[in-house]
Amino acid sequence: MTHDIHIIGGGMAGSEAAWQLAQAGYRVRLSEMRGGAGGDVTAAHRTTDLAELVCSNSFRSDDAESNAVGLLHQEMRTLGSLIMREADAHRVPAGSALAVDRDGYSGGVTAAIAAHPNIDLIRERVDTLPAGPAIIATGPLTAPLLAQAIGAETGEESLAFFDALAPIVHHDSIDMDICWRAARWDKGGADYINCPMTKDEYLAFHAALIAGEKTEYKEWENVPYFDGCMPIEVMAERGLDTLRFGPMKPVGLDNPKTGRWPWAVVQLRQDNALGTLWNIVGFQTKLKHAEQVRVFRMIPGLQNAEFARLGGLHRNTFIKSPVLLDPTLRLKSAPHIRFAGQITGCEGYLESAAIGLLAGRFAAAELAGDVISLPPPTTAFGALLAHITGGADVATYQPMNVNFGLFPPLELTKKTGKADRKRMYSARAREHLGEWITALPVHPRQPVPQPESV
Template identity: 50%
Template sequence: MIHIVGAGLAGSEAAWQLASRGHDVRLTEMRPRWATPAHTTDRAAEMVCSNSFKSDDPDSATGILKAEMRRMDSLILRCAETTRVPAGNSLAVDREAFSQSVTEALKSHPRIQWEEAQIVAPEAGVPTILATGPLTADPLADWLAQHTGTTRLHFYDAIAPIVERQSIDMGIAWMAARYDKGGADFINCPLDKAQYERFLDALLSAERVPLHEVDTPYFEACLPIEVMADRGRETLRHGPMKPMGLDDPRTGRWPHAVVQLRQDTLAGELFNLVGFQTRLKWGAQKEVFRLIPGLENAEFARFGSIHRNTYVQAPAVLDATLAVKSIPDLWIAGQLSGVEGYLESAAGGLAAAFATDRAVRGLAPMPFPPDTMLGSLLHYLAHASSVDFGPTNAMLGLLPPLPEGLLDLRTLKRAGGTRAVKSAKGRAHRERALHSLEQHLILAGGLP
């Protein structure tokens, strides 16, 4: 029996992968009896902060990672595809339907035993994957820190608000995707310069939820909207409120700034404010976000919030297979391992299952090649600097450089500019990654 602690994205993927390989799995989830500051259900793979698995561009980092995970029969991506909602060039889901789909798959599998309990320490001698996520309960987190000889690391993460579709004024807002990529899937609320300045003044002066741990940093890829605004009055216009590629049908031009909303449910009755994660107090959110044209009468189905996330100092704790160096038969997957993002967390669960399966069968560890997107993530966790280690998303910059002379960059730039060069590099990375993964799976004995 293999024990998996935590039925989030990583734990769910790991349980499915191991059960599919013929292993008996005990999957332990502490919710709903022991709640977290962010979760609201007792279901598996609950998506808290967003409903997006990021870009579907096949030549992007997330596109490559998705292709690798599909090759290895990812349950998370399969359920995501069946519950997806319109989101331009991204994979977004109805989070309730998605979570329900994953839960049903796990609970109906004959080799998965689901239990509700809080685990304070893994059982000695039992192969165990800790996939308890960034909201790991204190007793287990304290045990882990003590037995790995490291301190617990933290960062603050924030959640964006969700509004009811019928409360959005579509006489002002309009449906479109940036540069018309992927269909007219987003609701766009335009702001002129005066409206933007008014919104910014209100945002900067609004009351914020106090932080209990003032020395804990934010995760840079998911900053609260007001923290971004603190960095300069133009920051939002070049971030989540950038107007580029969005022609206002009333003027035929790009607005001064835009707020985009993405569909959150299959029925289309709820939309979330893209990139508007926040630590404003709930009353302040109503006042400030209703200053956005089209949201003057917005009804909030959920307000934004902030919570503290925990992760381990991966370079000191983990090897490139996610095995804990100092504790036999223990692996860590998901955000607790130091990756950030839903897709990356699920990929970590898949990798931990791959490693645990080999260990249980008495086979030598076999890290994923670093020129695959998954392998590059795990290589970063194992080999990054311990001094300034921080969580990371999938990025092309984590992959080894392409061979010299593989691409004629000068000709590409003359023909299509910087975008053509970027696309060609991404395509070359994808082709190399998938070829390398295929060779890796052949050497490992393939998939069931």
Template identity: 50%
Template sequence: MSDQITTIIGGGLAGCEAAWQLIQRGCRVRLIEMRPKKHSPAHHTDDLAELVCSNSFRSNDQTSAVGLLKEEMNRLGSLIVETAYATEVPAGKALAVNREAFAQQITAILSSHPLVEIIHEEVTEIPPLSESPTILATGPLTSSSLADSLAEFTGKERLAFYDAIAPIVYSHSLNMEIIYLKSRYEDGPGDYLNCPMDKETYLHFIQELTNAQYVPLKDFENAKYFEGCLPVEVICSRGVDTLRFGPMKPVGLPDPRTGEEPYAVIQLRKENKEGTTYNMVGFQTKLTYPEQKRIFSLIPGMEHVEFARLGSIHRNTFITSPELLEPTLQFSSRPDLFLAGQLSGVEGYIESAAMGQLAGINAARRIQGKTLVVPPKETALGALVCHLTESDPKRFQPSNVNFGLFPAWEKKIRKKFRGEERASRSLAALDAWQKENDI
């Protein structure tokens, strides 16, 4: 065992995954998390790996980009993916977790491991150059002081966009005489609760949403939303039918009592196995709390809804990675300093953890004197790395994993077979890469 200790700043998904990769390779870790001494605007517990937005890790289908990424991470021995499956709750074809059990299990695993030291304090500055690796994984809610230090270190003005959180409701307050159980396109009842709307109800709802009061941004703040997680009222502002073709799409969700599709549908997804709480799917919002209670009670079946958590808005911070990072996730100017998670410019739970996985693998290899590795571009992991390091810096924006990030096809492949072909190529490339580099 080496005497070097890798310092990981941030105990979110990326930091925890990086720690796991290091200790699985016999490397010691010092994990620094500012909570509970200081909380971010969105965190509510003291646990590591707390999920602050949705409880969904999205599709499990390996022919989808995110499903493929999960499988790659699983084959590389991911703590995050393994724990997600261990704390899974029903969500149709998606992987959703009991967020409390998920965070508690990861906290217990890392806090009891002999190679891990957890320190609860705020890091306010980028650590100086060191022989031992440092992994910066403070996430999109990086504290202002550390973000300022990062901006000074990179010499670039830090970028920021705003991310909104969807409300969570108590199931006992829902009217099941109106709401029905069904997953999109699936036979049988499914795992989602569906609140149906007719045209008149939908138009009234849209009108109220359009005229509602929102949480104002500060004078110096410039809203720069991530397109994959827009507040529902921002989607609504783009046209009267925009929500009906987005999070309120009724296609594939016929009401079993009538056999017909409603005009619009609001879906609710389980937050825990017991089904005591549900997440309003796609309803992240920056409405004021009183307006959320008023407007969301207009939804059929939610007239007397009680909220376990109201929606909110918070700032996400990320760097211009194409100008600053190597494909190994090291800073070009500081080989001892690695970057992981959403701060690097990926978006989503799984993507953030994936960057932590790669950073942890490479930090361990640096300690062990091994050549650092870059995943093949044919893999989902490699496609994300390419996005971070090969995008046009002037147009760089955070991104979820998607097949648009993968290498172009050499020849035409029918659309229905593309997902299967991507998965086949990716997993074959990953397997060869693992064997070649002894990962």
């Protein structure tokens, strides 16, 4: 078969991209190194199935009315997602969440891809960047030689191998009656939100950090501690005042309510262009998620904090997408190549698959000679895409799940409750997605019949 496009990586993003292109009538070469003649495997996988779930079997909330990831589920179903089709087919009881029989699900994806007449599934490792149209969707465990090739093309400083994730808080959940905005020594603008602590508050917080339950690294992660991503609790263990001379130092920060420096200060820095999300500076952590919520709500001003992302430290390979990619996921320095999935810096199974879906549709439109139409930023697709390709702070860019903090703000009143606000985001997204789909050009190729679900 002569191929129109080469996709590297058979995870969730690569499989979804291949499916979208094949359904549009294009011939796809899908390269997956697991199961090849060389016996290539990764330390995280246990099978050779496509779209294998290496951690949880949950796709998280399926509530499209009040949860951003549930809304993303719905949008993916609307656009004919293979990943969602097989997830729905292999669903297991999990309340309002969508959880799957992991072997049945990945087996279903593999069978559908293998049976599609427009897809050649090749078990091979690819070590160099393709010369023709391609999508790279190799995920967090990109093979070393291909990672080197990506680094050579983009610049080594644009390729990261570890997530050092600080928690991110929704701005409207920060108590500004306690906090204030200022930069240290009043240099520059009022760029930080400052949360002051008394000595007693600091001592209680320090003790909670040390006592909090931590997650363990997986055997294959081998994540080092280095100065740029030292977990906050590890710093706390080094001495009672280590944090006060590090990320929580109060010097140069006059609390306008007292006129004095606090005993310690937690600072938040704006994380997206919309100003709806703020990260807790220097607070990357291995605390378990429930512990993070409990401990970080001890910080004055964050007692009612809603978290868009919790902290962590993981092995991961991802590029600085806001710098390197254009709005259609093309590599600016080599526009015949698109990136998709976790390697772009999105976090989560469905987020990875969604970016794969968009990459596949963008590539199909480009091959057809159509003008590429971007999903509105008010949709889950559009909000996630905008964050990856330009909405994030480049200097602090780290992987992110889809959440309503990525969406353009609504016109709200103080009386608008949290549940109502989420429903309003979802309703607006559905309306705008429908308008976008209606305006899409009719593809010149007839889609091939969808193979039966196996």
